[in-house]
Amino acid sequence: MSLGIAKSGLTLAAIAAICAALVAVTYHLTRDRIAANQQAMLEQSLAPALAGLEFEGPISESRLVIPPPHDLPGPGPAIVYRVFASGKPLAALIAVTAPNGYAGPIRILVGISYEGNVTGVRILEHRETPGLGDGIESTRSDWVYQFDGRSLGDPALAGWALKRDGGVFDQLSGASVTPRAVLQAIRETLLYFDAHREALFAAPASEDDK
Amino acid sequence: MNATAFGERLKAGLWQDNPGLVQMLGLCPLLAVTTTFVNGFGLGIATLLVLGGSNVLVSATRRWIRTEIRIPIYVLIIASLVTCIELIFKAWFPTLDHSLGIFIPLIVTNCAIVARAEIFASKNPVGQSLADGIGMGAGFTLLLATLGFVRELIGSGSILSRMDLLFGGDPMRGLVLVDGGWLLAILPPGAFFALAILVAAKSVLDNRQRQKARDAGRAPGAATSAQGPTIS
Numbered sequence: 001m002s003l004g005i006a007k008s009g010l011t012l013a014a015i016a017a018i019c020a021a022l023v024a025v026t027y028h029l030t031r032d033r034i035a036a037n038q039q040a041m042l043e044q045s046l047a048p049a050l051a052g053l054e055f056e057g058p059i060s061e062s063r064l065v066i067p068p069p070h071d072l073p074g075p076g077p078a079i080v081y082r083v084f085a086s087g088k089p090l091a092a093l094i095a096v097t098a099p100n101g102y103a104g105p106i107r108i109l110v111g112i113s114y115e116g117n118v119t120g121v122r123i124l125e126h127r128e129t130p131g132l133g134d135g136i137e138s139t140r141s142d143w144v145y146q147f148d149g150r151s152l153g154d155p156a157l158a159g160w161a162l163k164r165d166g167g168v169f170d171q172l173s174g175a176s177v178t179p180r181a182v183l184q185a186i187r188e189t190l191l192y193f194d195a196h197r198e199a200l201f202a203a204p205a206s207e208d209d210k
Numbered sequence: 211m212n213a214t215a216f217g218e219r220l221k222a223g224l225w226q227d228n229p230g231l232v233q234m235l236g237l238c239p240l241l242a243v244t245t246t247f248v249n250g251f252g253l254g255i256a257t258l259l260v261l262g263g264s265n266v267l268v269s270a271t272r273r274w275i276r277t278e279i280r281i282p283i284y285v286l287i288i289a290s291l292v293t294c295i296e297l298i299f300k301a302w303f304p305t306l307d308h309s310l311g312i313f314i315p316l317i318v319t320n321c322a323i324v325a326r327a328e329i330f331a332s333k334n335p336v337g338q339s340l341a342d343g344i345g346m347g348a349g350f351t352l353l354l355a356t357l358g359f360v361r362e363l364i365g366s367g368s369i370l371s372r373m374d375l376l377f378g379g380d381p382m383r384g385l386v387l388v389d390g391g392w393l394l395a396i397l398p399p400g401a402f403f404a405l406a407i408l409v410a411a412k413s414v415l416d417n418r419q420r421q422k423a424r425d426a427g428r429a430p431g432a433a434t435s436a437q438g439p440t441i442s
Contacts, residue, residue, distance in 0.1 A: 001351075004276070005310075007276070008276050008278060010280045011274055011276070011279060011283070012279055012282060012283065012286075015271065015283050015286055015287070016286055019286050019287060019289075019290035020290070022290050022291075022294060023290045023293050023294060026293070026294040026297050026298065030297040030298060030300065031302035033301035033302070034297065034301050034304075037300065037301065037304040041304060041308075064297045127311065127312070130245050130396055130397075131245070131365065131393050131396045132397075133396055146245060149263075155305055198298075
């Protein structure tokens with residue numbers, strides 16, 4: 001009896017070791033490609049939030065990680081990319097997390113020009129309902145474009161809400177939790193940028209945490 | 211194993227014992243991702259690869275595995291294969307992986323895969339098990355792709371949108387017939403309706419086939435498909 005158990009245990013251990021080896025080999029073979037993909041995807045996803053601004057060099061090199069606690073939306077560290085033109089600060093891209101999406105957190109990239117105008121908003125990651133909440137994606141509807149060119153003064157802070165909540169921004173038909181979460185995150189990001197602008201552009205780039 | 215036996219397994223997977231249409235297995239991903247053709251097809255291929263791999267591994271190790279520990283071993287094999295497939299998708303089809311999201315890791319829980327390991331691969335030689343995995347995987351892919359195609363057509367009014375997820379390049383909107391469609395079709399209830407219609411259509415076709423065989427005075431041919439679906 002105990003011999004049987006030992007034998008079963010050994011078989012299980014052997015198969016587990018083989019499976020672990022299989023995964024380890026695949027991981028090793030794909031690791032560099034996946035990292036390169038993520039880097040390419042990052043650059044690709046950053047550019048649209050800059051709406052035609054002329055800038056120099058790869059954006060991802062000016063990466064700044066702000067560890068929590070900070071006043072930006074989302075519990076984890078926030079990431080800021082600074083964009084310069086001839087040495088002068090031009091815009092910042094801030095990746096934040098709206099914690100209160102309908103189906104979990106929504107990762108958002110907010111582009112803000114040095115003067116404080118929104119240069120573009122893109123959704124990086126979400127799990128919202130297909131056909132309803134996923135209208136926040138720029139490939140599925142034009143909803144995110146309504147923030148382009150807006151700033152803290154346009155509209156005034158009280159106007160930074162959905163029309164249904166007394167603000168000036170359109171909702172998405174059939175979804176209110178999702179756009180509300182995104183909108184709130186953009187507003188908080190603008191407030192943070194307004195308060196910390198000079199410090200953000202002056203800080204040295206963060207080391208790669210690989 | 212010869213070509214006819216392989217053809218038999220393929221036919222069983224694609225039609226008579228189609229894991230989705232007849233066995234009603236793996237409905238969770240089947241219903242969740244089939245909002246577009248490319249999503250359905252992508253998940254179908256991922257499932258096919260896992261199913262083929264797990265059938266081969268289960269069949270190859272079937273002599274050493276005691277029955278009491280077979281289920282944890284199936285889970286181990288399937289989970290590691292799925293992890294590998296996920297890494298491969300992330301490396302070569304990053305945008306498709308992004309679009310399918312959690313449903314690639316969730317292939318682990320697709321009961322069609324455990325079912326084939328238990329029913330077929332644990333009792334048959336490697337070659338036949340591979341053929342069974344490919345047949346069942348192809349049947350599942352065919353169903354996912356068909357459901358995706360139909361739901362996309364009705365729900366979004368487009369055909370083959372976002373094929374760039376598979377082939378790379380700029381986002382493609384596909385052939386847009388009308389802007390926006392009948393939303394219900396891409397919501398979860400639409401998946402159930404579309405699946406029900408496909409199951410009914412298969413029954414109609416099978417019945418017609420049997421009727422024809424009877425009229426011709428021959429023995430009914432499609433006897434295997436007469437058994438009821440097993441729900442899991």
